[in-house]
Amino acid sequence: MQSGSISRRKVDDLENVVRDVACTVCGCVCDDLIVTTAAGRIVRAEGACALAEPWFHAQGDQQPSVCCLNGEAANVDSAVGTAAAILSDASNPLIYGLSRSSTSGQRAAVALGDRLGAIVDTTASRCHAPSIMALQQVGESTCSLGEVRQRSDVVVYWGANPLRSHPRHLERYAGEPKGTCVPRGREDRHIVVVDPNVTETAAIADTHLQVAPGRDFELLWDLRARLAGLPADASATHGVPAETVDAFAERIRNARYGIVFFGLGLTRQQNGHRDVEALLQMVRDAHRHTRWSARRMRIPGDVAGADSVLCWQTGFPFSVDFSRGYPRYNPGEFSANELLERGDVDACLLLGCDGIGQFSDAAMARLETIPTIVFDDATVETSWVPDVRFTTAAYGIHLPGTAYRMDEVPIPLRPVLETEYPSDEEILQQIDARLTVRR
Ligand code: SF4
Numbered sequence: 001m002q003s004g005s006i007s008r009r010k011v012d013d014l015e016n017v018v019r020d021v022a023c024t025v026c027g028c029v030c031d032d033l034i035v036t037t038a039a040g041r042i043v044r045a046e047g048a049c050a051l052a053e054p055w056f057h058a059q060g061d062q063q064p065s066v067c068c069l070n071g072e073a074a075n076v077d078s079a080v081g082t083a084a085a086i087l088s089d090a091s092n093p094l095i096y097g098l099s100r101s102s103t104s105g106q107r108a109a110v111a112l113g114d115r116l117g118a119i120v121d122t123t124a125s126r127c128h129a130p131s132i133m134a135l136q137q138v139g140e141s142t143c144s145l146g147e148v149r150q151r152s153d154v155v156v157y158w159g160a161n162p163l164r165s166h167p168r169h170l171e172r173y174a175g176e177p178k179g180t181c182v183p184r185g186r187e188d189r190h191i192v193v194v195d196p197n198v199t200e201t202a203a204i205a206d207t208h209l210q211v212a213p214g215r216d217f218e219l220l221w222d223l224r225a226r227l228a229g230l231p232a233d234a235s236a237t238h239g240v241p242a243e244t245v246d247a248f249a250e251r252i253r254n255a256r257y258g259i260v261f262f263g264l265g266l267t268r269q270q271n272g273h274r275d276v277e278a279l280l281q282m283v284r285d286a287h288r289h290t291r292w293s294a295r296r297m298r299i300p301g302d303v304a305g306a307d308s309v310l311c312w313q314t315g316f317p318f319s320v321d322f323s324r325g326y327p328r329y330n331p332g333e334f335s336a337n338e339l340l341e342r343g344d345v346d347a348c349l350l351l352g353c354d355g356i357g358q359f360s361d362a363a364m365a366r367l368e369t370i371p372t373i374v375f376d377d378a379t380v381e382t383s384w385v386p387d388v389r390f391t392t393a394a395y396g397i398h399l400p401g402t403a404y405r406m407d408e409v410p411i412p413l414r415p416v417l418e419t420e421y422p423s424d425e426e427i428l429q430q431i432d433a434r435l436t437v438r439r
Pocket of ligand 1: 024026
């Protein structure tokens with residue numbers, strides 16, 4: 001096992017304690033966990049929330065073969081050869097996922113896609129794709145979670161329920177922490193939730209704006225009018241009382257440092273990109289009065305890293321097509337779910353399976369009929385038998401690496417367990433070397 005800068009103390013002959021471990025289960029990437037291992041297992045994960053704890057404790061439960069062909073254990077050489085043949089024979093291969101990997105694996109996947117002339121898409125295309133499209137139109141008033149922690153006195157969660165999706169977000173960044181400008185922590189912060197439902201976070205918020213389902217755009221436009229000093233729109237159909245909207249606009253104006261975190265409740269509506277554009281424009285309007293930022297609540301642990309790697313390799317964050325020998329970007333046309341629904345791909349390499357739960361039934365049905373190559377760690381099983389399955393080491397459990405937190409701050413990942421499993425990068429590079437087709 002690597003030691004490097006790992007702060008480690010031998011408790012007894014059986015237990016090791018590793019401090020400052022980063023968790024990649026959600027986009028918070030909390031990097032303050034204390035993990036205790038014994039006999040090749042994680043026995044304690046202090047600081048892990050209810051989402052993370054089962055994942056840490058599941059490490060080592062299953063020990064599947066490194067490679068399987070049609071569900072049967074196989075050696076690495078034949079599995080790599082079969083995967084290379086599937087991808088070489090495909091006329092329109094798809095590489096999808098990437099958000100449970102790390103920078104090195106993501107880079108190897110993009111390189112493979114480039115050489116194959118494949119389409120490379122990430123889990124963002126079924127989550128925050130509308131936000132990314134909106135950011136490209138309007139721009140982004142951005143900040144780090146460190147700034148939020150130190151400065152924010154008004155925190156808005158719009159279409160997000162972090163107490164369920166990101167359980168430590170409030171504790172670490174936006175609710176409880178005491179900061180330079182908020183010395184009393186939670187007492188110095190006003191938390192607003194905008195959501196049609198009374199969620200767990202809405203229940204502990206100071207203000208809950210119960211917007212009518214699908215009417216966020218109308219509410220945002222009403223807010224923009226009030227921030228501009230225009231009169232209330234009496235015909236507004238967003239369902240929030242006029243005096244509540246006025247009070248919210250006043251709070252936005254009077255904040256010393258405000259932040260809006262927005263989630264899938266906003267982005268996954270029918271015209272989610274328009275809703276996010278309106279939110280980003282509202283934040284820009286708020287700058288006439290005070291300092292405000294907007295940030296996405298990213299779900300998977302390293303989806304922000306997948307965006308970053310694709311951007312620096314191709315110029316585009318997701319849905320990238322290499323079939324013409326250069327990268328082209330067109331969400332919808334080159335998005336995995338839609339490609340599968342249309343039957344436009346004839347082989348698929350999944351670098352992590354967590355995103356396929358968001359596929360439509362039609363896309364999933366198509367996926368199960370085409371040759372598939374799956375990469376994932378030992379804790380993940382698929383609902384179908386892929387043609388080739390590689391079980392790879394998990395970054396942040398077995399391997400060092402980098403995960404990009406939801407605010408795009410890179411966080412180093414520390415290994416806590418030894419493993420015989422290879423990295424996804426190693427296997428991807430071996431497949432790359434065995435391709436018989438290079439476009
Ligand atoms: S909040 Fe997210 S990153 Fe933090 S411990 Fe929980 S699952 Fe892990």
